[in-house]
Amino acid sequence: MSFPNVRLRRLRKNKKIRELLEEVRLSTKDLICPIFVQEDLKSRMQVESMPDIERLPLKDVVDEVNSIADLKIPAIMLFGIPAKKDDIGTAAFSENGIVQRAISEIRKSLDSEIAIMADVCLCQYTTAAHCGLVKGDKIDNDSTLDVLKKIAVSQAQAGVDVVSPSAMMDGQVKAIRQGLDDSGFTDVAIMSHSAKHRSSLYSPFRDMAHCAPKFSDRKTYQLPYTNPTEAMREVETDILEGVDIVMIKPALAYLDLIAKTRSSFNIPISAYSVSGEYSLIKAAAKQGWIDEREVTMEVLTAIKRAGADMIVTYLSKIAAKTLNG
Numbered sequence: 001m002s003f004p005n006v007r008l009r010r011l012r013k014n015k016k017i018r019e020l021l022e023e024v025r026l027s028t029k030d031l032i033c034p035i036f037v038q039e040d041l042k043s044r045m046q047v048e049s050m051p052d053i054e055r056l057p058l059k060d061v062v063d064e065v066n067s068i069a070d071l072k073i074p075a076i077m078l079f080g081i082p083a084k085k086d087d088i089g090t091a092a093f094s095e096n097g098i099v100q101r102a103i104s105e106i107r108k109s110l111d112s113e114i115a116i117m118a119d120v121c122l123c124q125y126t127t128a129a130h131c132g133l134v135k136g137d138k139i140d141n142d143s144t145l146d147v148l149k150k151i152a153v154s155q156a157q158a159g160v161d162v163v164s165p166s167a168m169m170d171g172q173v174k175a176i177r178q179g180l181d182d183s184g185f186t187d188v189a190i191m192s193h194s195a196k197h198r199s200s201l202y203s204p205f206r207d208m209a210h211c212a213p214k215f216s217d218r219k220t221y222q223l224p225y226t227n228p229t230e231a232m233r234e235v236e237t238d239i240l241e242g243v244d245i246v247m248i249k250p251a252l253a254y255l256d257l258i259a260k261t262r263s264s265f266n267i268p269i270s271a272y273s274v275s276g277e278y279s280l281i282k283a284a285a286k287q288g289w290i291d292e293r294e295v296t297m298e299v300l301t302a303i304k305r306a307g308a309d310m311i312v313t314y315l316s317k318i319a320a321k322t323l324n325g
């Protein structure tokens with residue numbers, strides 16, 4: 001038997017052949033761009049740990065979303081920073097809350113079409129800055145569910161397309177689905193932070209959103225990164241509760257869990273490439289040690305290759321500009 005002359009380099013000979021053979025293609029359509037809107041802000045504000053990402057005053061939100069839509073990015077994810085915090089996070093579910101006002105403004109004034117997603121959590125809105133309500137020295141699961149439900153319904157009333165609970169409370173998807181359905185919002189989808197890990201890669205986000213916990217840490221509700229089986233139980237539980245899209249968070253250090261979710265479940269998967277992943281790239285690029293655009297494309301393509309259908313990422317604009325040429 002003659003030895004076949006296998007030469008895989010034939011398929012890498014020139015750019016057009018390489019393009020034909022691309023197995024995974026990142027598209028602007030895969031991207032969800034996070035936006036931070038702050039209630040008491042007069043003008044845009046930079047945060048040192050997340051270069052080029054700004055906190056926006058309400059008056060700049062529509063312009064910002066228009067510029068994101070112009071880059072062919074199909075969705076935004078809104079985070080709010082309220083002027084006042086209290087024990088129960090009233091500003092998170094108030095009709096006049098900053099996120100609710102931002103959603104209605106975008107709905108009313110946007111030139112083009114974009115999917116509006118919004119974070120559903122308490123950490124930016126309570127004095128304790130935990131993702132759930134505090135009772136004594138504990139984070140109370142079941143009383144938090146009622147508040148998460150109220151937040152989701154208030155965002156639905158403002159016109160959100162997708163609510164994205166990130167509190168990691170047991171039963172949050174079921175409670176929110178019930179709340180939305182009871183209020184007539186059966187068409188508002190839930191993209192839950194299903195497997196959200198206790199990660200040190202969130203630090204720049206905490207600077208951005210003023211939400212570092214005032215006591216203890218988030219280890220009693222966020223997943224330990226040592227437990228992939230438990231992560232899959234979280235995903236499975238959310239599916240049983242009626243979630244529409246599951247999320248793995250962070251992304252880059254958790255590609256195995258994205259792949260495992262892909263092979264185990266028939267459900268759309270989002271991955272959240274978090275603030276620390278962004279800042280690592282920006283910091284190294286600023287030093288001239290890596291190429292920002294090249295690394296952005298490599299990292300986001302890897303997240304898609306692992307099995308994500310969509311990626312929430314602060315790199316959205318860099319990726320879109322690169323993809324749009």
Ligand SMILES: [Zn+2]
Binds near residue numbers: 121122131166
């Ligand atoms: Zn939170």
